[in-house]
Amino acid sequence: MLTHPTHERLITLGLTGMAKAFEEQRRSPDLDALPFEERVGLLVDREAAERDTKRLTTHLKFAALRQSAYVEDVDLRRRGIDRSVFARLDGGDWIDRNENLLITGATGLGKSWIACALGHKPAATIVRSSITASRPVRSAALARGDGRYGRVLKTIGRIQLLILDDWGLSVLNPPERRDLLEIPDDRHGRASTILTSQVPVEHWHDVIGDPTLGDAILDRLVHNAHRLQLSGESMRKQNARNQTLDANSNP
Incomplete structure (x- = not known):
């Protein structure tokens, strides 16, 4: 399957969360019924979640906690x-x-x-x-x-x-x-x-x-x-x- 140029552009811009959500929307025809604003909102939410995860991973790496305790x-x-x-x-x-x-x-x-x-x-x-x-x-x-x-x-x-x-x-x-x-x-x-x-x-x-x-x-x-x-x-x-x-x- 050919990669959509928009997907490639999002990755180039470092928007990996939006790129993943974009591909998911392309493969989910049920989302066509959603208003444009809601579909863009899903892209933005996914990007925000991806960045939060990366930030937490980075901080835990620098933290070097000796045990994975909760x-x-x-x-x-x-x-x-x-x-x-x-x-x-x-x-x-x-x-x-x-x-x-x-x-x-x-x-x-x-x-x-x-x-x-x-x-x-x-x-x-x-x-x-x-x-x-x-x-x-x-x-x-x-x-x-x-x-x-x-x-x-x-x-x-x-x-x-x-x-x-x-x-x-x-x-x-x-x-x-x-x-x-x-x-x-x-x-x-x-x-x-x-x-x-x-x-x-x-x-x-x-x-x-x-x-x-x-x-x-x-x-x-x-x-x-x-x-x-x-x-x-x-x-x-x-x-x-x-x-x-x-x-x-x-x-």
């Missing part, structure tokens, strides 16, 4: 989360206000999953990043040696929602403390950060390892932060037990 899949009851609190966090107003979120609890409770779920929904409108807590500190340390220090800190500071996963797994050394102070200092009041940690907030001073810098760092991270304290049994243990029961139930 708030609809979060089991609040098994993690001891108040439904009304989670609904407010899901609304995202705290991101608009450049506030932080601290998610704490024992290993296996799904802290990273919940962080990615809350970071996924707004990805249609803002670019975010999900990284381990040690990576920005390590990047800053490497950048200090080759003259990129200021540029790296500026890049981290511009991320609208930064997810720092597994915070507090090891005590910081002096250069790491200074780098960690720079990161929340650049972001304070300008962007939001989600931190997940197995360590209770009241013990974070011990992880930082310096009382003075600890006060400065936590002042920028904690005082404008919402908190989710997870409880319950490890999700990994529950899932492993369920798999064992399923296997045993098979004939």
Whole structure:
């Protein structure tokens, strides 16, 4: 079948959504009865939908969320989360206000999953990043040696929602403390950060390892932060037990 020149022209102009809708209308004689304005409206709607999909795909790619998690899949009851609190966090107003979120609890409770779920929904409108807590500190340390220090800190500071996963797994050394102070200092009041940690907030001073810098760092991270304290049994243990029961139930 020969390609209609209008279809080719739409593709050349980058209007791929309209091109697809144009071909669908050509193959659907029932649409001939629609008024001209409605048929053009269908073309425009399809183009808008295509662009929204591309925009979301691009933002999710840059976001680099570590898990494909969605708030609809979060089991609040098994993690001891108040439904009304989670609904407010899901609304995202705290991101608009450049506030932080601290998610704490024992290993296996799904802290990273919940962080990615809350970071996924707004990805249609803002670019975010999900990284381990040690990576920005390590990047800053490497950048200090080759003259990129200021540029790296500026890049981290511009991320609208930064997810720092597994915070507090090891005590910081002096250069790491200074780098960690720079990161929340650049972001304070300008962007939001989600931190997940197995360590209770009241013990974070011990992880930082310096009382003075600890006060400065936590002042920028904690005082404008919402908190989710997870409880319950490890999700990994529950899932492993369920798999064992399923296997045993098979004939």
